[in-house]
Amino acid sequence: MTRDEDNGFSEWGGYFEAKKSKLEEQFAAASDPFRKSDLFEGISIFVNGRTDPSADELKRIMMVHGGTFHHYERSHTTYIIASVLPDVKVRNMNLSKFISAKWVVDCLEKKKIVDYKPYLLYTNQKTSQPRLMFGKPKDNDANDSKSDVEPPKDKAEMEVDSTNDETQMELGGILKHLHQAVATSPEKEDSASESKITNLSTTSNNSTTARTAADPNFLSEFYKNSRLHHIATLGTGFKQYVCRLRQKHGTQGFPNRETLKYLANSQQNGLARYVMHIDMDCFFVSVGLRARPELRGLPIAVTHSKGGNAATDVPVHPQADRKAELELFAQRFEHHFHDGDKAEKVRSGFDKKMSLSEIASCSYEAREKGIRNGMFVGQALKLCPELKTIPYDFEGYKEVAFTLYDTVAQYTLNIEAFLLDSKNDILAYLAPMSLDLLPGVGSSMSHKLKQAGLNNCGDVQKTTLWRLERVLGKKLGQNLFQNCRGIDDRPLAYEQARKTVSAEMNFGIRFTNSAECEQFLCQLSDEVTKRLVEIKRKARSVNLKIMVRAAEAPVETSKYMGHGVCDTINKSSLIKHATDDVNVITTVVLNLMREADIPPHELRGIGIHLTRLEDASAVRKENIIKQMFGKMSEMKKDKPIPQEAVGGIAVSGAVGDDKVKKPSMFENKPKPREPRNVFSMLTAAAVSRKSVTEDRSQRGTAKPITRPLSLVPKLDEDVLAQLPEDIRLEVIANKEEHLCIAEYDGNRSPQYPALQSPPLLNPSDSTNLSPLKATDLKPSTSRAAVARLQKRKERKEQEHYIRSDHIVADYIEDMPDFVHPHILKLISHPVTEVPEVPELLMGDKYKDLLNTWVSREEAPSPNDVDLFVKQVSRMIRNDQLDHMCDVMKYLCRIINMKRSCSCCWHMAYKHIEEFIQEQMLTIEGYNLLFIEYIRCRKCS
DNA sequence: ATCCTCCCCTAC
DNA sequence: TAAGGTAGGGGAGGAT
Structure with a gap:
């Protein structure tokens, strides 16, 4: 369950600071001494890509005429100036903000803000834009919005009403309102009318609301309302958001960092580093209280439950048995009771008809009464009968968190939490600290440590590394050994490629037959596949996690639609080729469920985890191997490849150009081998290579790429033996072409294999050969193999040859860099005669x-x-x-x-x-x- | 020794 | 009534 801290937002800083920064930004613009007019006051732009006028010029215009130029897109950026639409799929962009740079020019020329609509890059929009609603009743805009589109609240705040064509919008004025709207709350009007009601939690009052997972609408309904889902996806979402900010940022400076530096310089030399720790305390509650200032200072909890009397007398399902479930739960999870909160939850949470809705976040005043995050509302009300509950505001959390990130991004993009280095008293400082304050130490580990007699950081500091490793295992022991001394020297990593994708639902799972169950599995497969495609990866392993009602557990759970006490089953399946095909994944999932053979009515939870992810483009390349083999057969009919072509066509994209022939420090060392070479053989490969080389030159890291012939990797039976099983089997199945690859001339010199005895493909002799077994692909000295080789050798003289090594070299070159370490190893051989890069930098020297x-x-x-x-x-x-x-x-x-x-x-x-x-x-x-x-x- | 798989634990 | 998700790290133990 949730820890005491808060719901994952404890690191995220103050909303009011964010608000302040907006004001500061406006102030900064107003005080600009070069300012010529207020034309763009209240308007901010972000320039995406190349524009005319250029970004620099637009920046200057905005500065001089009272507007704001954002170096990266921010949630409150008024317009995004671009020439072409970006890949909107990537980030669910709001297209109604994208306009052409000409709008700025025309405004300037006419000395007024002209309607932006004619400048929209994306014009195929519904007549009703999501709009700002400053307390206007909905029917006021009936004339323009016969809308089938509901204006989503979150977007509405960032949009500007553009429905009236005649009116030149006073954008500046509206934006002032907008800022105010964000600074207070989108719910202000609602809450005013409700403020007299003690408990404001509302539930979906729609009578058609889906109740169980048998209803096709349930999945989305659930995700909409799940705090844990939001916490998880917000976390991942913001990681990506920060990455995007970082990518967009490029080499630009940080606008507000200069101010910070200035302030710092007035006190000291300015070279010191500053670490800002931002703590979003009681995040959900704090956001919820934006619209309810009258509740500040009271014990507050965010929950789905209505609280009050309603939460002490909830309906209980006739097939539920709270007492029995409590006992079973206690029995099964006894070993978890080192987690005090969890133990208490079981002990007093199931009492009578108390609400079993969980508290997502609670205020300090509530905490003082012993209330904790994750606690049941019923239990909380026993501790504090006057507890007020407020509903979730998921959009609000997102909005505030965006504001926070945007604000922080003005100072730095190194947004990551980390422990401080030792600055002298760190040991003494940490010594009395409780161990579970350290990252990675939770209730289980601290219990384990307590049993070993280690109660706080001081105890751990006095313990040997060896003992810690004994208690916790090697890595965990090492980490704790360092962390309790305030040391965490792991390099900070961000933008990490995802390793797993999953979608899980352990609530509301109640099926009466397998058709309902399978329909849900299809939906969940669809959901998880969408997430997979979203991150541009493919999966090799599909894992189905099933929660099944424990035999002794009551048929219905105490918690409404909960999973109760369950047994968990995991079943997994490896797929032949990594896939992001929803049909494949669904089929596998359905099969796994059938294999598990659980009566549908006993299911209480279902999750699909996709693992062994591979990059989608890498997978594409893998398939190219097979295509390549296919092409080779076509080439039988083509002309032989002239030997000169083999010598290597150097493709250069040099950055480190050698115009300056400075003597090298390292010149007396052996010359490093050039790592790459490009051969052009297959048209298709050449085409795709083009994009690869372009990529490299963009990165500015390309090197002249030439490689002596001897470095061309050869393809032989070892290679084939090492290819992934599935591909290999396919190769065997298509033995006609591949046999030639699997075998090569055994007389080749070991020193200069490619030069003296290049592996040659002899397309015509393959047809006579018998089908291959997998074992045939291993280096073989069998008589049959020798005979076949002999036969091939004899034919070499008269046949056209195709060099498999070229094709492989070409293929390797065509692969994106990141697959090299994995696939390159499989395909190419180390070449011994060319000196390696000397290991100058290893060891201590x-x-x-x-x-x-x-x-x-x-x-x-x-x-x-x-x-x-x-x-x-x-x-x-x-x-x-x-x-x-x-x-x-x-x-x-x-x-x-x-x-x-x-x-x-x-x-x-x-x-x-x-x-x-x-x-x-x-x-x-x-x-x-x-x-x-x-x-x-x-x-x- | 090294890898793989199945978990548990933790963080958010 | 109620919305008990998601991802990564790593230990244990078995396969190779």
Whole structure:
């Protein structure tokens, strides 16, 4: 259940601070000495992509004429200026905000705000826009909204009424209202009429409301009302939101950070780092109280229950038996009773006819009475009969959290919670602290530690690492050992690629027959697949989690539509190819359920978890292997590939151009091998390669790509043996073409395999060969295999050859970078004769080397930077992230220390860092946050 | 030794 | 009446 803290929002800062920043923003605009007019007062724009006039020019116009320019789209951005529509699917954008830059120009020319509607990029809109409703009764706008679209509350606040064509909207004025509306609450008007009622919780009073999962509307109904669902999705959603802000942000500065720096500089040197900790206390309650100031200072709880008398005498299902369920629950979860709140819930929560609705968030005044988040309302009312309950406001939570993130983003995009480094008294400071205050320590772990005689951080500080590892396991022990000393040196990671996707419902599951159950499974499969597609991934493993009524449990639960005491069953299935096809997933899910063979009426909870996720485009590439084999058969009919084509067509997209031939620090070391090469053989591959190389040049990390012939990976039976089982079997099934790949000339020199004896494809001899078994694909010395090889050798002389190695090389080149570590390994062989990048930076010697490098060179040579980049690149591939971070930290420090005025060095460092982030993102799926940074006022 | 799978625990 | 979700980390234990 929920912990005491709050619902996941305890890190999210104050709403009123956010509000203040809006005012400050307006104030800042008003006080601009260069200001020429107030034309755009109250209007803010965000420029998306390339526009005419340019973003810079638009920024200048807005500044000079009283408007606001947002460096990234914010929830209250009035208009988004763009030339083309972005991929709206990605982020559910509000299209009614996208207008052409010409609007700004025309406003300026006419010296007034002209109607923006003719400038909308997306014109296929319903006649009624979601609109701002300043207390207007709904029927006031009947003339324009015969609307079948309900104006969603959340969007309405950000929209501007544009229904009256004749009227030039006084946008500035409206926006002032808008700000006010956001600052107070969208529910103000409702609450005023209700404020006399003690308890304001409302439930869906729609009599047609779906009651169980047998109703097709139940799923969406449930998600709409589930606090836990909202907490989870808001969390993930905001992670993505911050990522987007970070991506959009690019190299722009942080508008408000300058102010902060200015303030800081007046006191000290300004190079110190600041950590802002934002704590959103009682988040749900605080948001709920925006519209109910009269309730401030009272014990308040956010819950679905109406509270009051209604919550002490709830109807109980005739087949429910609270006492029996309580006893069974207590018996089954005895070992969980180290969690005091949970124990108390069981002990006194099931009493009489008390409400079993859970409290999502409660005010300090309520906490003082012993009320906790997650507690049943009935139980809470026993502790505090005067407790007031208020309803959820999910849209409000979202809105406030957006405001918060937007506000913070004006200062930094390194938004992540972390423990402080040791600044001296940290040990003493932490010693008396309760262990469950540390991240990752919950009721279970602290209980375990208590049993080991460890009650607080001080106790753990005195314990050996070995003992902690014994008690908790290796990793958890190590973490606690560090954390209780205030140390957490893990690199901060964000933008991590998702590893699982799931959708679960353990409420309202009541089926009378399998048709109802299967219909729900289809719906849930659909839901989870949508989430999968949304994140552009595909799944290989489908897991079905089923909660089944425990044999001893009463047929109906004490909690209305709850799951009661259950047994949990997990069933999983591996899919041949990663998929995001709803039909495939649904079929698997239905099969798993049939296998589980549970009577539908005994089901109480169902969840679908998709794991072993793969990147959708990587999966596409995997399929290309098969296509490639297919193409090879077509090529039988084509002309032979002239040998000259084999030599390698260098495709360059160089950034580290060698115009400056500075001697390299590392020149006496063996030359690193060039990592890539491109061969053009298949038209299709060449086409898709184009986009890959474009990508690289955009990133600015492309290198001239040439590779000697000897580096072309060969494809042989080992490769095939290592391909994923399913693909391999398919290959076997299509033995006609693949046999040739599976076998190669055994006389090849081990030293220069590709050069001296390139693996050759002989398309014509394959047809005579017998079907292959899987074992045939392993390196074989069997007589039959030798005979076949001999036969092929004889034919080589007269046949046209197709080089499988080229095709594979081409395929590898065509793959996006991030699949290389995984798939490249499968396909290519390490080539031994070419020197590897020397491991200059491994071990401890890197410090000396970097020290010498930075001390000796006034400016770093591109070659050295390039070599350095290769070294760190390898560390990333080899999963030596900790070491890589150490190396980077050291380099940064040395540069700050010895080259504080040399922006060449600063740029070089930043270039390296950018490269690392790119590579991290593509290989690991997330970025790193480097604690150490270049402290230069000139170039930072 | 290393990987995989099935959980449990924790955070939000 | 009531809306008891979602994702990641990692330990235990078995397979290889």
